[in-house]
Amino acid sequence: MSSTIYDIAREAGVSIATVSRVFNNNPKVSPDTREKILEIASRYGYHPRAQAQSLARRKTGLITAIVPIISNYFFMEVLAGMQDQLAESEFELQISNIKTTGEVRGDDVRQQVEDIFKRGMSDGYIVVSIHFDDHDWDYFKKYETPITLIDEYYSDFDSVSVDSVEGAYSATKSLIDLGYENIAMICAVRDSKPVIDRSNGFRKALEDHQIEFSEERLFSGLDTERDGHTELNGYQAMKEILNGEESYDAVFCNSDIQALGALKAMQDYQRSLPIISFDDLSFSQYLGLSSMRQPMYEMGKIATDKIINRINQPQTDVTHTVFSPELIVRNSSFNSDAEYLAAKNTKSVTAGK
Amino acid sequence: MSSTIYDIAREAGVSIATVSRVFNNNPKVSPDTREKILEIASRYGYHPRAQAQSLARRKTGLITAIVPIISNYFFMEVLAGMQDQLAESEFELQISNIKTTGEVRGDDVRQQVEDIFKRGMSDGYIVVSIHFDDHDWDYFKKYETPITLIDEYYSDFDSVSVDSVEGAYSATKSLIDLGYENIAMICAVRDSKPVIDRSNGFRKALEDHQIEFSEERLFSGLDTERDGHTELNGYQAMKEILNGEESYDAVFCNSDIQALGALKAMQDYQRSLPIISFDDLSFSQYLGLSSMRQPMYEMGKIATDKIINRINQPQTDVTHTVFSPELIVRNSSFNSDAEYLAAKNTKSVTAGK
DNA sequence: CTGAAAGCGCTTACAG
DNA sequence: CTGAAAGCGCTTACAG
Numbered sequence A, B: 001m002s003s004t005i006y007d008i009a010r011e012a013g014v015s016i017a018t019v020s021r022v023f024n025n026n027p028k029v030s031p032d033t034r035e036k037i038l039e040i041a042s043r044y045g046y047h048p049r050a051q052a053q054s055l056a057r058r059k060t061g062l063i064t065a066i067v068p069i070i071s072n073y074f075f076m077e078v079l080a081g082m083q084d085q086l087a088e089s090e091f092e093l094q095i096s097n098i099k100t101t102g103e104v105r106g107d108d109v110r111q112q113v114e115d116i117f118k119r120g121m122s123d124g125y126i127v128v129s130i131h132f133d134d135h136d137w138d139y140f141k142k143y144e145t146p147i148t149l150i151d152e153y154y155s156d157f158d159s160v161s162v163d164s165v166e167g168a169y170s171a172t173k174s175l176i177d178l179g180y181e182n183i184a185m186i187c188a189v190r191d192s193k194p195v196i197d198r199s200n201g202f203r204k205a206l207e208d209h210q211i212e213f214s215e216e217r218l219f220s221g222l223d224t225e226r227d228g229h230t231e232l233n234g235y236q237a238m239k240e241i242l243n244g245e246e247s248y249d250a251v252f253c254n255s256d257i258q259a260l261g262a263l264k265a266m267q268d269y270q271r272s273l274p275i276i277s278f279d280d281l282s283f284s285q286y287l288g289l290s291s292m293r294q295p296m297y298e299m300g301k302i303a304t305d306k307i308i309n310r311i312n313q314p315q316t317d318v319t320h321t322v323f324s325p326e327l328i329v330r331n332s333s334f335n336s337d338a339e340y341l342a343a344k345n346t347k348s349v350t351a352g353k
Numbered sequence C, D: 001c002t003g004a005a006a007g008c009g010c011t012t013a014c015a016g
Helices: A005-012 A016-023 A031-044 A050-057 A069-086 A106-119 A134-143 A164-177 A193-208 A231-243 A256-268 A296-312 A337-344 B005-012 B016-023 B031-044 B050-057 B069-086 B106-119 B134-143 B164-177 B193-208 B231-243 B256-268 B282-287 B296-312 B337-344
Strands: A062-068 A092-098 A124-128 A147-150 A158-162 A183-186 A250-253 A275-279 A290-293 A320-323 A326-328 B062-068 B092-098 B124-128 B147-150 B158-162 B183-186 B250-253 B275-279 B290-293 B320-323 B326-328
Touching (some): A005 A016, A005 A031, A016 A031, A050 B050, A062 A069, A062 A296, A069 A092, A069 B069, A092 A106, A092 B092, A106 A124, A106 A134, A124 A296, A147 A296, A158 A296, A164 A250, A164 A275, A164 A326, A183 A256, A231 A250, A231 A256, A231 B282, A256 A275, A256 B282, A296 A320, B005 B031, B016 B031, B062 B069, B062 B106, B062 B296, B106 B124, B106 B134, B124 B296, B164 B193, B164 B250, B164 B275, B164 B290, B164 B326, B183 B231, B183 B256, B250 B256, B296 B320
Parallel strands (some): A062 A092, A158 A320, A183 A250, A250 A275, A275 A290, B062 B092, B062 B124, B158 B320, B183 B250, B275 B290
Antiparallel strands (some): B290 B326
C-alpha cells in the first residue's frame, strides 16, 4: 500500500534506524534531522505499521476485551470504565465480540475464546461475563497470557465481580421487609450463571424469613435469545405471573432489561405489582425502577487496572475484587407513589440518586 | 512468550514451510506429516501469531469499526448487523472507540481517527456516526485504505445512512395530521449533525403546513454529555416545555434516549403530551414510544458488505445507500390509549410491530 | 509432497 | 548523533 520506513529514510538521506528513532521519540536525534524526517513523513502520510512494530518489539500495546454479544447494555457501562482507565496508559483497547447464543453451544464458546488467545493479538485480555468451569479456565493457563475476569471467578486469574447471591438475597429481603409475603421471581434461561446465583439468593431470603420456597415461584419466560435477558422474556414472564392462579404481591426480577418488559406487561394488563430488579442500568432511573446496583463503571476501571499491572508485573499475586451490590430504591418497590414518598422519609430506605 | 513455528518444525523434524502449510490448509502436505504437526502444535498450544501473519501476507484479515462512545445504544444494534454479515466472510471485526465529548474538540476527534488509519491495523474501516466536513474526509483519502461510512455522507467513500431531514419531516407531519398545531421539538446540542438535520425537517414540516416556526419551539436541555443524547437532557428539555408560558400540544423528540427522560418528566409533573421520537431502539417498543425507525441492523449489514467488496475490488464505483426512515406508531403519539386503539383501526396508521 | 531462501516493515543493541 | 546488521515470526514463490 503506502510508504514504508525505507521510503522515508531514502528521501531524507538517512538510515531507517534514524527514522525509527524519530517515531519512538528517542532523544538522540539531532533536531534538524528530526524535523526533516517529520516533514517528509507527514507529506507521505507515513506512520510505522502497527503489526511490524509489535513483531519487532515483541509486544502489541493492545488490550482486548472479550465480550459476549449477550452483555449489551451491561457492557456499555463497563466499557466506559475501561476507556477512562486506559486513557492514562500506553495501551489501546480492542473489543472482540463472541457469540454465545442461538445454535452456539458451550464448547463452541470456549473455542471462540481460545481462538482469540491463540492469535496472540494483545498483551492482555479482559474477559467479560463469560462463564466456564474451573477445568476450562485451567486449560487456558497454557497460553501464559495475562487474563482478567469481570463478572466471573476463577482462583488463578485476577477478577472483579459482584456477589449475585447476596444481591438477590438483599433485594428479596427488602421486599419482605416492606411487608410483601407472596413473592415471585422473574428468571431467564434457568441454567445461566446469573440466574442460578440470583435464584439461590432469592430462595435463601425466603427461607430465612419463613416463607416457603417452591419452584413455582420462578418464572422464566419463553424467549431464550441472549439467555433470556431480553425485554420480551420479561414481558412473557410477567404476563404469566399476572394471569396465573396464584396471586403474588411482589416480584424480584433477574435483570433490568427484563424488568422493562415486565413493566410493560403490567401496563398492558392494567395491573401493578411492586418490583425490584438487578443491574441498575442507566435508564432504570428514568423508569423509576428499584434495582440492585452493580458498579459496572468501577468494575471496568478496576479490571483494566489489574490487567495493566499484570502485564507489567507478571509475577504479582492474583487478586479478586468482589462488590456487594447496593439496593437503589425507587418507586417500583411500592404499590403507590404515596408509599414511596412516605418511605423516602424514613431511614429504612436508601434514596435513589 | 510461547512457542513459535520453529519449535514445532524442530520437534516434528520438518521445515517451517511445512508447518506453515498445515496451518494454511495447503492440501499439498502428506496426511501423516499433517497429523503429526497438528498433534505437536496442540500439545504446545501453538498457533501462528496474527501479527507475523499479517506482515508476511501484507493483509490483516481485520475490519475495524470506528465508533464514538456517544453512539452507545444505536451502535449496539448496528453491531449485530455487522457481526452477522461478517460471519460468512474471512474477516474478523475489531472495534475502536473514540472520544468525541467533554474536553475533546473537533480537531482532536479527527486526530484520533487519523491515528487509527495510520496504524494500519486493518484491511478496511467502517466509520460509524462520525461527522466531518468534506475537506477532512478528502484528507483521509491519502491513506488509500477502504473506508465505509455509516450515518454520514461523503461523495468519495461508500456510505449507508438514513435521511434524517425527511424522517423529521414525516414525524412532524404525522403529528400535524393527527390535529396537533402547537408542536415543540426536543433537540440536543444544537450544532451536532443529527440535531441540525432533524430540526430542519421539523421546521420544514411546520412551514409546509402553515404553522409558524420559531426558535422558541426548540428545546435543547442542559446536559451536553454525548452531545446531549442522554436521558437527562431529554428530561430537562421536557421539563422546560411543561413549565414554560406557552402551552404546546405535542412534541417531536430528537432521539429515543432523550424521549425516555422526557417521558419521565411528564410523569413527574403529572402532565402528558403526545410525543414522537427518532431511532426506534429496541426498548422503545416497551415504552409504547412512537418513533422514526432507523434500520440499524440492516445498515450494519450493508456497510459490512460494502467494505468487504471494496477490499476485494478496490476499483469498484462508490455507492451510497440512503434509507427513508419509517414511522412506527405506538400510543405515545396520542393523548390517550383509547385514541391509539381507535387510530389503529384506520389505515392512516402504521401499526408498531 | 518438501525445503531453502527471500521478504514483510519494523526495533534495538552494538559500534563508532 | 548515526548506521549496519540481526532478529521478530511468519508466508510464498521457486526448485526439486
